[in-house]
Amino acid sequence: xxxxxxxxxxxxxxxxxxxxxxxxxxxxxxxxxxxxxxxxxxxxxxxxxxxxxxxxxxxxxxxxxxxxxxxxxxxxxxxxxxxxxxxxxxxxxxxxxxxxxxxxxxxxxxxxxxxxxxxxxxxxxxxxxxxxxxxxxxxxxxxxxxxxxxxxxxxxxxxxxxxxxxxxxxxxxxxxxxxxxxxxxxxxxxxxxxxxxxxxxxxxxxxxxxxxx
Amino acid sequence: xxxxxxxxxxxxxxxxxxxxxxxxxxxxxxxxxxxxxxxxxxxxxxxxxxxxxxxxxxxxxxxxxxxxxxxxxxxxxxxxxxxxxxxxxxxxxxxxxxxxxxxxxxxxxxxxxxxxxxxxxxxxxxxxxxxxxxxxxxxxxxxxxxxxxxxxxxxxxxxxxxxxxxxxxxxxxxxxxxxxxxxxxxxxxxxxxxxxxxxxxxxxxxxxxxxxxxxxxxxxxxxxxxxxxxxxxxxxxxxxxxxxxxxxxxxxxxxxxxxxxxxxxxxxxxxxxxxxxxxxxxxxxxxxxxxxxxxxxxxxxxxxxxxxxxxxxxxxxxxxxxxxxxxxxxxxxxxxxxxxxxxxxxxxxxxxxxxxxxxxxxxxxxxxxxxxxxxxx
Numbered sequence: 145x146x147x148x149x150x151x152x153x154x155x156x157x158x159x160x161x162x163x164x165x166x167x168x169x170x171x172x173x174x175x176x177x178x179x180x181x182x183x184x185x186x187x188x189x190x191x192x193x194x195x196x197x198x199x200x201x202x203x204x205x206x207x208x209x210x211x212x213x214x215x216x217x218x219x220x221x222x223x224x225x226x227x228x229x230x231x232x233x234x235x236x237x238x239x240x241x242x243x244x245x246x247x248x249x250x251x252x253x254x255x256x257x258x259x260x261x262x263x264x265x266x267x268x269x270x271x272x273x274x275x276x277x278x279x280x281x282x283x284x285x286x287x288x289x290x291x292x293x294x295x296x297x298x299x300x301x302x303x304x305x306x307x308x309x310x311x312x313x314x315x316x317x318x319x320x321x322x323x324x325x326x327x328x329x330x331x332x333x334x335x336x337x338x339x340x341x342x343x344x345x346x347x348x349x350x351x352x353x354x355x356x357x
Numbered sequence: 358x359x360x361x362x363x364x365x366x367x368x369x370x371x372x373x374x375x376x377x378x379x380x381x382x383x384x385x386x387x388x389x390x391x392x393x394x395x396x397x398x399x400x401x402x403x404x405x406x407x408x409x410x411x412x413x414x415x416x417x418x419x420x421x422x423x424x425x426x427x428x429x430x431x432x433x434x435x436x437x438x439x440x441x442x443x444x445x446x447x448x449x450x451x452x453x454x455x456x457x458x459x460x461x462x463x464x465x466x467x468x469x470x471x472x473x474x475x476x477x478x479x480x481x482x483x484x485x486x487x488x489x490x491x492x493x494x495x496x497x498x499x500x501x502x503x504x505x506x507x508x509x510x511x512x513x514x515x516x517x518x519x520x521x522x523x524x525x526x527x528x529x530x531x532x533x534x535x536x537x538x539x540x541x542x543x544x545x546x547x548x549x550x551x552x553x554x555x556x557x558x559x560x561x562x563x564x565x566x567x568x569x570x571x572x573x574x575x576x577x578x579x580x581x582x583x584x585x586x587x588x589x590x591x592x593x594x595x596x597x598x599x600x601x602x603x604x605x606x607x608x609x610x611x612x613x614x615x616x617x618x619x620x621x622x623x624x625x626x627x628x629x630x631x632x633x634x635x636x637x638x639x640x641x642x643x644x645x646x647x648x649x650x651x652x653x654x655x656x657x658x659x660x661x662x663x664x665x666x667x668x669x670x671x672x673x674x675x676x677x678x679x680x681x682x683x684x685x686x687x688x689x690x691x692x693x694x695x696x697x698x699x700x701x702x703x704x705x706x707x708x709x710x711x712x713x714x715x716x717x718x719x720x721x722x723x724x725x726x727x728x729x730x731x732x733x734x
Contacts, residue, residue: 200651220656220732228653239648256653301653 145230145304147174147337151206152196154189161188166355169206174337176304179328179350182341184357190341191236193357194309197339198233199223228257232303234311238294242283246274246293249282254300259334268296272322288314295323299330306331308340317347324348363630364674370623371715372678375708377617379686381610382705387694388580388606398433399579400468400543404571406592417568431584432576436465437569438546439554443526443561447535449518455505459522461487463551464544468573471539478553485522485533488548489515491540512540526561544573582607628719632726639663639730647734660728667723675716682708 149172153162162168167182168189174180184190195201196208199215207214210226218226227233240249250265269275272292277285282293291314298306306327312320328350331338340346345354403426405416418426418437426435440462447459466472469488476486491512498509510518520535541548558566576584585604588595639646650656683704690702 220650224650224653224655224658226653227651228655239651241645241648252649253652297652 148209178337179352180339181351181354188357231305232298233307236309240282253297306338321348366627373620375682398575403593406594435574438462438571442558442566446523448521462546463554470543473538478550486538487535488539490545664724664727671719
């Protein structure tokens with residue numbers, strides 16, 4: 145499974161800002177197993193890029209092609225399958241169910257298309273240091289804890305692509321390392337591709353390709 | 358809160374509608390023509406209404422009138438009565454010492470119920486077979502004979518009676534012997550073979566006889582509201598109590614239909630209320646629902662899951678109202694109709710079918726609405 149970008153460019157960003165980009169208005173292929181690092185200063189459209197790939201927005205020119213099909217042709221059911229089985233994401237704004245507990249948030253995702261058994265959740269939260277919060281509502285967790293919850297959530301499904309939009313902004317270095325290791329392991333297990341977008345090069349990330357947005 | 362209004366509204370609407378359907382069916386069953394139908398048809402004599410205003414006008418049926426009557430879908434067939442344009446005096450002789458002017462009528466044989474073979478007359482016959490109405494026989498036996506000290510007759514003994522019929526017209530007089538051959542329940546007059554009257558009219562008064570003032574119609578159901586409407590529109594007259602049931606039935610059915618329409622209205626309003634409630638519910642949970650869709654939940658799965666929550670409600674409402682309707686109907690049959698066998702104590706299958714249809718409709722509409730709302734998210 146590969147994602148191909150054909151001259152992808154947002155309609156709302158001025159030409160000058162896009163002209164030097166290694167991503168916008170380029171033809172790119174993301175192959176299985178690759179570890180892509182996207183470096184993107186603020187305002188360059190980093191989150192929009194992620195949203196384009198995830199199919200949340202379509203205010204762009206060019207095409208995003210998944211498995212030889214442009215995702216602009218997907219209907220609601222197609223997207224449901226796409227997000228359930230092929231593409232996972234960690235949103236920059238996390239998008240958790242704040243009223244539900246940590247465990248419930250993770251289960252809501254896991255039961256959709258379980259990749260792991262239930263007990264694996266326990267192991268993961270323990271590994272990232274948030275085991276004590278498992279049965280507490282998400283809104284009582286700190287932003288850093290919530291980020292880790294979002295990360296673990298994204299790993300509860302099968303995927304060919306893992307989209308990460310500034311996933312470590314509120315984690316200290318030690319936690320970043322732990323999180324990064326976990327994600328790389330999970331991706332390797334699935335022979336999946338990681339696309340990580342951040343303001344600068346991410347530490348502890350063994351990127352195979354770096355692109356400036 | 359509005360949810361409960363919706364439940365109550367729907368329940369009342371469904372209850373009303375189902376009750377009305379059952380009552381409509383009950384009315385139909387109860388107000389069927391009481392007289393056992395011979396050969397499956399009702400025979401009704403009709404005349405033109407004579408009012409104060411139209412007294413001087415002709416009240417006979419033209420060929421066009423008769424053709425129009427025959428054309429109606431609720432009328433199987435119709436035939437005019439021919440009557441005598443010449444004077445006929447009937448005398449009973451010694452057995453029955455009285456004389457009277459009589460009117461004789463004839464009608465197509467097909468319409469006579471007690472047709473004795475043979476019921477014919479040809480020119481030259483002296484004996485004319487006569488069929489009299491059983492009502493007349495009874496009238497004679499109970500009202501006339503006792504007062505005049507005359508003998509009474511049974512339906513059989515009257516056939517031995519011979520009456521002399523003295524016919525006179527511009528071309529002379531002639532006597533015939535009338536032989537009463539049968540009594541009729543259906544026709545309330547004196548019937549002779551058509552051939553006799555046709556001959557008599559030509560022979561005595563050189564005409565085809567007076568135009569028919571009475572027509573006998575054969576209909577499937579004397580109480581058919583359409584038949585009654587037709588009679589009313591054409592200003593014809595039909596013996597009132599033959600159609601009494603029909604008129605009562607029309608009125609009752611109209612009332613019941615009105616109530617049913619009201620029931621349908623209530624159901625519609627309840628469904629509208631539900632749709633508002635659904636929209637509100639989904640709008641309130643919009644963020645959560647959007648997030649679920651965002652992380653990969655299928656819109657169709659979500660639609661089914663959300664709308665499934667309503668199924669127990671709809672099922673309960675329909676079942677409870679159906680049970681109540683069955684209860685009402687049984688109580689009606691038992692207490693009001695005193696367990697009469699005309700009505701089954703169980704509700705009619707159509708009522709159950711309508712209830713099932715309403716259930717499917719409610720669930721279906723609910724699902725479609727939820728789906729529409731979710732796809733818009």
